[in-house]
Amino acid sequence: MRASFASDPDGARGRRVPEEESTFRSCFQRDRDRIIHASAFRRLKHKTQVFVEHEGDYFRTRLTHSIEVAQVARTISGALGLNAELTEAVALAHDLGHPPFGHTGEDVLHALMAPYGGFDHNAQAIKIVTSLERHYAAFDGLNLTWDTLEGIAKHNGPVTGDLPHALADYNALHDLELHTHASAEAQVAALSDDIAYNNHDLHDGLRARLFSEDDIADLPLVGPAYAEVDKRYPDTDPYRRRHEALRRVFGMMVADVIETSSAVLEGSGARSAADIRHLGRPVIRFSDQMWADIRAIRAFLFEHMYRAPAVMEMRAEVSQVVRDLFPLFLEDPQLLPRHWARQIAEAAQDQTTLARMVADYIAGMTDRYALGEHARLLGGTTSATISRWSAQ
Template identity: 75%
Template sequence: MSAPYASDPARARGRRVQEEESAFRSAFQRDRDRIIHASAFRRLKHKTQVFVEHEGDYYRTRLTHSIEVGQVARTIAGALGLNDGLTEAVALAHDLGHPPFGHTGEDALHVLMAPYGGFDHNAQAIKIVTQLECHYADFDGLNLTWETLEGIAKHNGPVTGDLPYALAEYSADHDLELHTHASAEAQVAALSDDIAYNNHDLHDGLRAGLINMDEMCALPIVSDAFAAVDRAYPGLDPVRRQHEGLRRVFGAMVSDVINTSRAGLEASGAGDVHDIRHLGRAVIRFSDAMWADLQVIRKFLFENMYRAPSVMEKREEVTVIVHDLFPAFMNDPHLLPDRWQGDVARAAGDETQLARIVCDYVSGMTDRFAFQEHARLIG
């Protein structure tokens, strides 16, 4: 049964281009399906999460991460009586705007785009789903509902101050009310992202040999989880022990969000989704104790994994690739594929517009394609 503050697809604010709605799917389910079938979603298969895509078949990529976030988000939304279609749509779309090489690529593009309006992956996701996906006959983008666009833009909270150009341009034409919080469904997607990466980065770090099992098992949450496994299954095979321990870490985070958020939603007095947006605070959250423990885990991952020498060495290498490719296309835009040349012609004499075209192209690359283009153009 849906909660009163859940987003109701029958009362959605609509799409930019009016369409006849599906007889078999709600508006939000249709959004989710369009995201899954988007080219940008498929490209996430070959985009970095932490490890560059070709470094190993078992490490998470942006695609597998997004699928895991979607699974967590559905579970939490169902437990809280929220709309799982909208929750999953936002969860699956939350990383569509990531460039190759993960946050390293984003940092590089942010520096390169500083004179031209900046770069932010959430803003780029909005541009992808409203403009750059060009497959439908009646419109550019995916023609998603207002609620899904809102969730993509501000699932991490209100967006204020200097906006990245991609979000500023769209918001000026279609108000996503960036000064408010998003729906509870979008907030669930945001915390599901935290849950997924905190859990799977521990797993990937162990597989990569960057994290020591004994040190990891001394962390809060993790220590209790593995102690419970050892009590229940003494002498368990190490591979099974690792899986059993980490899935308990996963479950502890999910349970904490559900219990804390359920109490917070009831105490908020929110009668509908409008109230959720205007509470002035996020209503989907971890408990204070869990949040403090997660900061310890995050610090551990930062020091032992994200800033490990081998990871930093790769970060330097891929930063060079982005910093080489961007000026190569700026200096000779005819190097861009034929289908981009119409945009290049329309941007003639406008350096900012050309930079934004180049940014769209480079940010859309997969890791492997960026390596290939760099080898072809730079050597």
């Protein structure tokens, strides 16, 4: 049964370009389906989640991560009586704006774009779904509902202060009320992101041998999960032991969000989705103890995975790829693909417009495409580190 504070597709705020409603799908289902069919969504297959020098194809990409986030988000939304389709749409779209090479690529692109308004992956996701996807005859972008756009823009909370230019430009045309919290559905997508990456980064870090089971034995949640598995399945093989333990960690985080958020929602007095937006505080949250445990896991991952020597070596090398490509395209935009010709002509007289177009192009690249373009345009060979990775 859907709660009174859930987002109702019949009461959705509509699309910027009016369209006829579908006979078979709600507006939020259509949003979700358009995101899945978007070119930017397909490109997530070859964008890294955590950039690790690895061998094999088992590590998460932005695509597999987004699917995992959507699965968690649907579970939590269903348990809380929220609109699962809206939650899923926001979850699937939340990483669309990431450039190649994960957060490393974003950091470099933001620094390069500092004179032109910076770069922010959440704002870039809005630009993609409102402008850069160009497949429909009647409009640029995907023409998503206001509710889905709002969730993409502010699933992590209100956006105040100096807005990223991509978000500011669109918000001037279609007010997303950035000063308020997003719907409960979008808030679920945000915490589902935390749950998914904390769990799979532990799994990927173990598989990459950046740390061992002994190293994580004393971590909160993780240690007790392994102890439970060892008690119940004392003779299981190491791979099954790992999977059984980490899926229990996953389950504990999901259960905590459901239990805690149920109590918060019940005590909030909210009776509508609008009430949720104007409470002035989030309603989807972890318990204080769970949040403390998650911070401890994050601290471990930061030290042993995100700052591991192999990862830092890779980060330095791929950072240079982005640093080389950006000025190259800025100085000679004719190097961009032919279908960018109209935008190149429009941007020719304005350096800021041109820089933002170049950033859009680079941000849309997959990791492998960026490496290939770097090799093609600048010659030479990639380092042994990048060559080993790009061959996977």
